[in-house]
Amino acid sequence: MSNHFSNPISRRRLLQAGAGLTAMAFPALRPAQASVGSEYRITAKPGRVPLLGGRYPETAVWNYNGAVPGPEIRVRQGERLRVAVENRLDEETTVHWHGLRVPNAMDGVPHLTQPPIAPGETFIYAFDCPDAGTFWYHPHQRGSEQVGRGLYGPLIVEEPEPIAVDRDVTWVLDDWRLLRDGQISDDFDNMMDAGMAGRIGNTATVNGRLPETFAVRGGERIRLRLINAANARIFALAFEGHRPRVVALDGQPVEPHAPDNDRVVLGPAMRADLVIDMTGAPGARFQVIDTFYRDLEYRLLDLVYADPPLREAPPDTLLRLPDNPLAEPDLATAERHEVTFGGGMMSGMMGGGMMDGGMPGRDMGGMMGGMMDRMMPGMRHDGVWTINGIAAEGHVMDPMLTLARGRSYVLALHNDTAWHHPIHLHGHSFRVLGREGTPTRHREWQDTVLMAPRERVEIGLVADNPGDWMFHCHVLEHQAAGMMGVIRVT
Ligand code: C2O
Ligand code: CU
Numbered sequence: 087m088s089n090h091f092s093n094p095i096s097r098r099r100l101l102q103a104g105a106g107l108t109a110m111a112f113p114a115l116r117p118a119q120a121s122v123g124s125e126y127r128i129t130a131k132p133g134r135v136p137l138l139g140g141r142y143p144e145t146a147v148w149n150y151n152g153a154v155p156g157p158e159i160r161v162r163q164g165e166r167l168r169v170a171v172e173n174r175l176d177e178e179t180t181v182h183w184h185g186l187r188v189p190n191a192m193d194g195v196p197h198l199t200q201p202p203i204a205p206g207e208t209f210i211y212a213f214d215c216p217d218a219g220t221f222w223y224h225p226h227q228r229g230s231e232q233v234g235r236g237l238y239g240p241l242i243v244e245e246p247e248p249i250a251v252d253r254d255v256t257w258v259l260d261d262w263r264l265l266r267d268g269q270i271s272d273d274f275d276n277m278m279d280a281g282m283a284g285r286i287g288n289t290a291t292v293n294g295r296l297p298e299t300f301a302v303r304g305g306e307r308i309r310l311r312l313i314n315a316a317n318a319r320i321f322a323l324a325f326e327g328h329r330p331r332v333v334a335l336d337g338q339p340v341e342p343h344a345p346d347n348d349r350v351v352l353g354p355a356m357r358a359d360l361v362i363d364m365t366g367a368p369g370a371r372f373q374v375i376d377t378f379y380r381d382l383e384y385r386l387l388d389l390v391y392a393d394p395p396l397r398e399a400p401p402d403t404l405l406r407l408p409d410n411p412l413a414e415p416d417l418a419t420a421e422r423h424e425v426t427f428g429g430g431m432m433s434g435m436m437g438g439g440m441m442d443g444g445m446p447g448r449d450m451g452g453m454m455g456g457m458m459d460r461m462m463p464g465m466r467h468d469g470v471w472t473i474n475g476i477a478a479e480g481h482v483m484d485p486m487l488t489l490a491r492g493r494s495y496v497l498a499l500h501n502d503t504a505w506h507h508p509i510h511l512h513g514h515s516f517r518v519l520g521r522e523g524t525p526t527r528h529r530e531w532q533d534t535v536l537m538a539p540r541e542r543v544e545i546g547l548v549a550d551n552p553g554d555w556m557f558h559c560h561v562l563e564h565q566a567a568g569m570m571g572v573i574r575v576t
Contacts (some may be wrong), residue, residue: 131174147236154294156239178202190553219337261319263287281431284318284561304395322378334359338531339407353508353536363400368393413548477568485574489549
């Protein structure tokens with residue numbers, strides 16, 4: 087068990103296994119019924135939520151509509167979504183619709199695509215939703231603090247004919263840096279975070295709660311939509327005793343497959359839709375473990391089997407989701423560009439120890455901070471990370487690339503740092519074509535690609551959405567500290 091997890095807050099007492107189950111309805115195998123709409127109103131404001139539950143004090147957060155995560159927005163594929171966003175924070179904000187291919191003016195990037203929403207003001211976002219899948223929304227203004235304090239929510243675009251499952255479940259994962267009193271540590275400008283792994287916290291939540299159990303039934307088939315809303319933590323979830331199959335990544339359907347090493351790896355902002363067949367016996371308990379950081383594994387929660395089972399065995403219906411209308415890049419004629427990600431602290435010195443999921447402990451802060459002061463006198467907080475040698479300062483900048491609308495491109499990405507980076511492109515999805523020169527097995531469509539230290543990854547896309555689009559690391563501290571650029575499609 088990691089000290090990152092068990093301290094300073096000890097986990098809440100186990101809920102009575104299966105409590106409340108009798109009251110739960112388990113419908114026959116059919117698409118989940120959820121309330122779907124096309125008009126929403128969300129208000130960003132300070133609030134308090136029972137993150138830790140039990141006898142622990144509530145945590146002061148910033149959130150949408152009083153809850154963390156904010157309301158699950160559900161809309162049907164092809165429909166027009168309209169969301170009025172009211173800002174009742176004491177500072178400017180925006181909302182970015184992560185992964186949705188929206189028109190540029192609706193992308194929610196302050197100053198680049200819209201003036202930020204001032205305190206007291208309301209901005210109305212309205213756009214069509216061409217792709218079905220699992221997406222999310224969050225501010226793009228001072229993201230490290232605004233997202234880090236709880237401003238985010240899931241956005242589900244439903245297929246006209248979803249795959250048949252018993253339950254369609256969303257888990258929004260987050261990672262908080264809480265103090266002993268259950269309040270958020272306000273060191274959002276911590277230089278150690280900015281220059282190293284980002285703001286890694288000490289408390290992982292699912293849907294804004296520290297969960298103990300998740301109730302399931304034998305024979306059940308669940309579609310589990312995972313969203314990583316953490317600033318910096320990478321999750322690698324292992325479902326003990328189960329064989330989840332990945333049916334979509336970043337909202338986009340993929341050939342159903344078991345994840346590599348049976349671990350579902352999600353960098354910040356990434357999503358995975360899993361289908362999990364529940365094959366345990368009544369009363370059985372299985373751990374869901376996050377194994378990403380070496381020697382810092384912890385149990386996220388337990389799957390607990392209720393009695394009686396739903397049916398004898400899970401159904402054997404098709405898992406392949408219908409493709410979204412994405413333009414296929416023409417690799418034969420694609421123009422190629424190299425993009426190099428650089429910077430970060432301790433690249434040479436600490437790199438070895440940090441590779442493959444190593445993570446600095448928070449208690450290293452003092453020691454490392456002192457070392458850093460001596461090594462890098464005068465180094466500024468905003469400018470420790472670069473793309474093609476340039477560190478961004480704010481969202482408005484000259485484009486690092488200008489792409490011709492309708493043309494195909496291959497971007498050869500090189501992570502020339504000792505740290506992981508989930509790299510996100512706005513307004514488009516891209517195919518992950520290869521890693522280290524080897525073609526990927528599934529040529530998955532993603533909007534955020536996780537790059538390991540020193541890794542080379544090739545992505546391909548058709549630049550078919552005109553405008554100035556952010557291209558940045560989704561470790562929000564890296565983004566703030568320069569790892570951000572603009573790609574113009576004209
Ligand atoms: Cu999820 Cu540029 O953002
Ligand atoms: Cu990064």
